[in-house]
Amino acid sequence: MNGNGRSGGRPTLEEVAVRAGVGRGTVSRVINGSSKVSEQTKAAVEAAVTELGYVPNRAARALAANRNDAIALVIPEPEARFFAEPYFSEVVRGVGAALAETDIQLVLTLAGSDRERRRLAQYLSGHRVDGVLLVSVHAGDPLPELLAELGIPTVISGRRSAGETLPCVDSDNLAGAAEAVRHLLDRGRRTIATITGPLDVYGAHCRLDGYRQALAAAGRPVDERLVAVADFTEEGGRRAMRELLERSPSLDAVFASSDVMAAGARRELRAAGRRIPHDVALVGFDDSVVARHMDPPLTSVRQPIEEMGRTMARMLLERVSGRRGSAGAAGGPAVVLPNRLVVRESS
Amino acid sequence: MNGNGRSGGRPTLEEVAVRAGVGRGTVSRVINGSSKVSEQTKAAVEAAVTELGYVPNRAARALAANRNDAIALVIPEPEARFFAEPYFSEVVRGVGAALAETDIQLVLTLAGSDRERRRLAQYLSGHRVDGVLLVSVHAGDPLPELLAELGIPTVISGRRSAGETLPCVDSDNLAGAAEAVRHLLDRGRRTIATITGPLDVYGAHCRLDGYRQALAAAGRPVDERLVAVADFTEEGGRRAMRELLERSPSLDAVFASSDVMAAGARRELRAAGRRIPHDVALVGFDDSVVARHMDPPLTSVRQPIEEMGRTMARMLLERVSGRRGSAGAAGGPAVVLPNRLVVRESS
């Protein structure tokens, strides 16, 4: 109610300059923490800034400097899976945390339909954002390549294949799965089955590989009848479990590639009269709410999702500022973060 | 790779004008779908636009027009955990849907600590957004008032009290709770207990009122020993359930004000050897993932969260454009959307 209540509108750089008795350029330098301003002038400017309650105008700055101080987080809307889990919120939280230290806005974009995807391309070519975070990209998604063509720095979450070319952040699905299986072996389980996600999803594939490698490392042969492919849904998990029970009634442990599938498996096991963990140990993947609230609480592999978000944002910021310096976007490295097994009563 | 590959940078309004053989103003008029342009000129301009692949520059537009075509969605980070569930994503989806038809950006802001909250005030006074959506506002939150002072259109989700003065969208907590209790009565339950959230949260209060009103309407006296106050956590729900069982061992139904508390209650009931729904029927609130995956699946009151988000966004857009016309922000109405009971096996 004091200094900022001037006649209409917020104070401008110019006004701060007048107030401080200096030139516009000098104020700009102080605001941007830039070089070569005497301590004295700096103090005077800062005083004027606080007195007037000056806040730089974003639009003007963006226009003049040809940058936006904003990055976009693109979410594929139809992916119900990503909305269901805390995944989404955690990513956002991580990204937000990384951005909190900067002055950069987070613009959320739901790119669902083709129409929206077209709009998105417009957004991006309209210089609305300095960089893009792509979450849950599918193998055939044209967006990453489109962005590359437009020269917009991009970071994606999760590799689309073993030879991912784009800068990306992923969790170590293979190691996580292997740890889960090792845990089951350590608990003395002999016949460990697995329920996988669709194998054209790279992450699901890795988890299956982890299962295989852990068994191999323990000198156990992998019995293909102990592998059932499902689709990350509860019903799919249930069906897969039924298959497994038919094919190998003597199994005493199941590693499911997602908590939701584990929930389905659990239901089927119950129906078949198998007790968890007494008769059959169960381990999931994701450590979602479902895992914590399951009965019994589900042992699960926890992905550091928030940290992945944070890392993605940091990588992007680096590329955004780096681009100003050098020309091209060097084929960035894939950062792979470790997973952690959270042991609960189901195993 | 064709029209837009001009020498450095995207095409400008000016260039489109030259190409179309018209003035800048005319192009602007066409772009903004505004009045009084002859069909012929319009066509020429549109041709030039597509040929050049012209996309208006946001920053320039914002600067010149003194608006931003962006609204902020403010999320209180610390409580994100409570609402971590589909709530957050669903709100975003609803808001996104409402915005998809416009050309307005959604800027996500996590306002957690006081420091961030201060930054937020800066954001907003820096004219970064045209309006603000506030989600999950607490009674003592200074933000709404701050925004009002700054003259920034705001819509909040959930009333903070019966006499909410700000424009807001809420679900009918009272009716939802009442419906849940009525359902239990219809199922022939006689002794219905309730586990509430903290009663200084208005929504929790309403749900308790709904419980009371439903019983009263059925001519049943409300026994205060059947009411246990908890805190929306699983552990709280569990403790509350224990209390209730001690105080009223003969209860045959429980209405919990959240699914998470219901999950806690369920665990305690199991531990006490009560079967659900045979001995005790259980109903939750929120219809979250937890409810769907619980064993048995939990009957729960579903809030139209996505629609709430959509409605909030629409209300805000209305106020944003309305503000240009008239001066003040008329004390908007509170929109209250109906809840729906989703019946599953727990009752």
Add this chain to the structure above:
DNA sequence: ACACAGTGTGGGAGCGCTCCCACAGTAGTC
């Protein structure tokens, strides 16, 4: 005394748009 580099500083010239005033053209009216 001179030139010379180095440090602060002021302010012009835009960035790409919207707003709005001025003006041409056409048409209707006295």
Add this chain to the structure above:
DNA sequence: GACTACTGTGGGAGCGCTCCCACACTGTGT
């Protein structure tokens, strides 16, 4: 034939910044 009354249209004047060149001023070395 001169008046007003439109409808389209062109383009100047900013919006509030950043960038960068030019200009003091200070020192140092000759």
